[in-house]
Amino acid sequence: MRIKICGIRSKEDLKICEEKGADLMGFINIERSKRMVEIEEIKTLLSFMKDKTKAVLVIEPLNMADAEEKIKKSGITNIQLHSLSSEEINQLKEKYQKNEDKTQKSPELTITRAIGISEVINGHKKREIEYFADVCDFLLFDYEIQGKTGGTGKQIPTETAIEAAEIGKTRNKNVKLTLAGGMNASRIKNEGKILKKFFNVFDINSGVEDKPGVKNNSKITELMKIKVE
Numbered sequence: 001m002r003i004k005i006c007g008i009r010s011k012e013d014l015k016i017c018e019e020k021g022a023d024l025m026g027f028i029n030i031e032r033s034k035r036m037v038e039i040e041e042i043k044t045l046l047s048f049m050k051d052k053t054k055a056v057l058v059i060e061p062l063n064m065a066d067a068e069e070k071i072k073k074s075g076i077t078n079i080q081l082h083s084l085s086s087e088e089i090n091q092l093k094e095k096y097q098k099n100e101d102k103t104q105k106s107p108e109l110t111i112t113r114a115i116g117i118s119e120v121i122n123g124h125k126k127r128e129i130e131y132f133a134d135v136c137d138f139l140l141f142d143y144e145i146q147g148k149t150g151g152t153g154k155q156i157p158t159e160t161a162i163e164a165a166e167i168g169k170t171r172n173k174n175v176k177l178t179l180a181g182g183m184n185a186s187r188i189k190n191e192g193k194i195l196k197k198f199f200n201v202f203d204i205n206s207g208v209e210d211k212p213g214v215k216n217n218s219k220i221t222e223l224m225k226i227k228v229e
Contacts, residue, residue: 004024008215020221020224024201026057034212046075059083067092068095071096077109079112081113089136090135111138114149115139117143118145132168141177158195179199180203183207
């Protein structure tokens with residue numbers, strides 16, 4: 001079970017997450033988010049990280065060119081997308097591989113695509129999961145409200161989350177899966193045993209905060225203790 005703590009905005013919170021053993025740390029560069037951090041600020045935060053490979057850039061680019069610019073400016077190659085079609089993601093990965101400097105070993109571009117899930121999965125949503133499973137390294141399921149994911153604080157019902165996971169894995173056995181949406185220590189303690197059979201990563205944001213973008217040391221400590229148990 002891997003833990004990603006998202007919505008990092010300060011050096012202090014970053015340090016706590018690293019010290020407590022978070023596997024991944026997410027920096028959100030999306031205007032509509034209460035946890036928005038500018039690319040230049042993200043670069044500053046990265047300079048304090050002991051292991052920069054644990055950084056995840058969370059973006060909602062207008063198009064491929066916008067995504068490429070943010071990836072290049074940040075220097076982060078672990079990307080979580082809240083936009084772009086499966087065709088665009090495939091093109092982005094191909095273009096990145098083509099432009100890699102072959103004279104030195106460069107990190108691969110790892111793409112996670114966020115997919116909004118609510119209470120039930122209809123035919124359209126099933127096809128969406130399948131299309132993204134074809135081209136992405138990870139699928140992240142987050143609660144969706146009015147077509148938007150992220151920052152809702154609401155949890156996807158367990159049965160629905162498992163159904164989404166099974167659809168993704170049936171389509172592509174190699175795709176990895178992340179569960180987000182109101183995740184916290186309590187849910188992982190109560191449902192972690194069954195959920196980790198289907199998910200590779202649990203993504204926690206508001207579940208370890210005092211307020212948007214301000215993490216709570218005690219909540220992070222409690223969360224990471226559950227991971228060890």
